[in-house]
Amino acid sequence: xxxxxxxxxxxxxxxxxxxxxxxxxxxFPNMTSIVVTGHSAGGQxxxxxxxxxxxxxxxxxxxxYVVANPSSYAWPAAVRPLPTGDADPVGADKEALGxxxxxxxxxxxxxxxxxxxxxxxxxxxxGLENRNSYTAGVSDEQLKKQLVDRPxxxxxxxxxxxxxxxxxxxxxxxxQGPTRRARGEAFFKYVTETMGxxxxxxxxxxxxHNDRCIFTTDVVFPVxxxx
Numbered sequence: 001x002x003x004x005x006x007x008x009x010x011x012x013x014x015x016x017x018x019x020x021x022x023x024x025x026x027x028f029p030n031m032t033s034i035v036v037t038g039h040s041a042g043g044q045x046x047x048x049x050x051x052x053x054x055x056x057x058x059x060x061x062x063x064x065y066v067v068a069n070p071s072s073y074a075w076p077a078a079v080r081p082l083p084t085g086d087a088d089p090v091g092a093d094k095e096a097l098g099x100x101x102x103x104x105x106x107x108x109x110x111x112x113x114x115x116x117x118x119x120x121x122x123x124x125x126x127g128l129e130n131r132n133s134y135t136a137g138v139s140d141e142q143l144k145k146q147l148v149d150r151p152x153x154x155x156x157x158x159x160x161x162x163x164x165x166x167x168x169x170x171x172x173x174x175x176q177g178p179t180r181r182a183r184g185e186a187f188f189k190y191v192t193e194t195m196g197x198x199x200x201x202x203x204x205x206x207x208x209h210n211d212r213c214i215f216t217t218d219v220v221f222p223v224x225x226x227x
Contacts, residue, residue, distance in 0.1 A: 023059035034063045035224055039155075039211035040165065043070030048125055051076075051147035052135045062158065066223055068155040068214050070178050071168035073187045076144045076195065078122045078129075080113040081186040092178035096159040104156075104201045108186045110194070118171030126172040148197040153223050155214050157207035158186040160206045167211035 004174070020028060038046040038171055050065035051074060057066040081087040085107035086095060095105065113121050128140050161179040163169060177183035184201065190196040202222060205212035214220060 019053075019059060019063070023061040024032065024118075024151060025060075031061050032034055033226055034059070034061055035066055035226065037064060037066035037068065037072075037215075037224055038067040040070060040209065043155075044072060044125070045069045047152075048072075048074045050141050050150050050152050052138065053146075056150055062151075064151040064153070064226070066155060067151050067184075068211070069109075069157055069160050069184070069209055071166070071183070072126055072173045072176055073183065074125050074186070074192070075127045075146055075176065076120065076140075078127060079110045079190075080121070081110050081177050081182070082110045084109060084151070085087055085179050087177050087182050087186055089178040092182055093161045094178065095161050095181060102158055102203050102205050104130065105182075105185045106189050108189050110186075110190060113175050118175050121172050123172075125139055126176070137219060141203070144195065148195050152197070152199045154184050154188050154199065154201040155220060156181050156201065156203050157209060157214060158203050159174045159208045162208070167209075181190075 012057065012088065019036075020033060022031060030070070036046055036049060038044075046067045047070055050067070056063055081194050083089060086092075086105040087108055095101075115121060120138075122129045124135065128143060131138075157180070160181050162187055163179075173183075177186050188201040190198060192199055200223075201222070202219060204217050207217065215224065
């Protein structure tokens with residue numbers, strides 16, 4: 001591999017030994033950074049892996065996370081975006097239009113969710129309740145800290161506002177917002193403004209739910225191939 005090598009890891013089939021292997025200087029002596037990224041279902045994995053993995057601070061190589069167009073997120077609190085403003089389901093598919101269609105929308109308010117509409121809305125992997133297996137031994141506070149501290153960028157397609165491409169319309173997912181784009185914008189606002197995360201979000205112009213469009217756009221290249 002070249003000097004100043006960088007690797008991006010597609011999270012399908014990701015496991016911790018893989019990251020350890022990439023960070024092993026005896027195998028890749030010039031490795032300078034690792035980016036864990038995924039689109040759609042892979043974006044869901046990237047979001048959850050970023051906040052739960054136990055190797056982030058042990059590799060000796062900086063790791064960042066790029067979460068692209070998932071249908072749902074692991075919410076760190078038992079609140080959800082209220083169905084007003086940019087989370088209003090009426091006209092949500094028109095969110096991409098207008099003069100500010102390429103900007104990250106921030107007109108979200110948050111409040112308790114009516115569990116009668118989705119009794120499991122806050123169960124893992126939609127929230128932090130009832131976690132098991134790998135995540136069971138990590139406290140809620142530690143997961144929240146890791147979510148905030150770990151460098152993450154959210155990629156949201158400008159026109160990913162239709163229920164296409166395996167869109168999750170389950171009650172748990174719909175509690176997070178009416179469209180993939182709205183869900184990502186709401187989650188980003190909450191973790192940055194309420195929790196203080198220094199994360200970034202990019203609305204990828206003219207892209208829908210299409211991984212090739214998302215990952216081959218000039219504005220995205222510096223995120224997945226950092227210098």
